[in-house]
Amino acid sequence: AMAERTALCQVDTLEPGEMVRVEVAGEDPLLLINDAGVFRLLDDDCTHAIASLSEGRLDGNILSCPLHGGSFDIRTGKAKSLPCKQALRTHKVIVESGMVYFEG
Ligand code: FES
Numbered sequence: 001a002m003a004e005r006t007a008l009c010q011v012d013t014l015e016p017g018e019m020v021r022v023e024v025a026g027e028d029p030l031l032l033i034n035d036a037g038v039f040r041l042l043d044d045d046c047t048h049a050i051a052s053l054s055e056g057r058l059d060g061n062i063l064s065c066p067l068h069g070g071s072f073d074i075r076t077g078k079a080k081s082l083p084c085k086q087a088l089r090t091h092k093v094i095v096e097s098g099m100v101y102f103e104g
Contacts, residue, residue: 005094005101008032012098014039019063021054024102030091032100033058033074039100040074041093047079047086 006024009032014020019033021044031044031053044053051067058064062080064071070084077088094101 003103005103008041008093008100008102010098011039011095011100014100017058019054019058021052022102024104027102027104030102032093033063035061035074039093039095041091041102042072042074042077042088043091046070046084047088048084053088 008022014034016034016036019031022030022032024030029044031042033040046053046065048070049067051065053063053065056064056066061074062071063074068083070082071080072084072088073080077090079085079087092103094103
């Protein structure tokens, strides 16, 4: 199947250091992060239990879960501290003509 693009937001609606939960039909909830000008897209649901990581805290490259404080590296999705062990999936993001797209 051909990759399909879905517009997520305009580049200038998400400031550096900000993140937002986004819903794409047929996908698990996604987390879009403006990482100092680089857009990153990961699963939004924590791999430990049930929490939206968009409500957590971003400190540089480290994203902490709001529920039990486990953390992930937003560049790789890898779990960085307990109780999180399983990595978050990362997704392809494309920036073009001022828009941010998910491609999947
Ligand atoms: Fe995220 Fe427990 S649900 S650390």
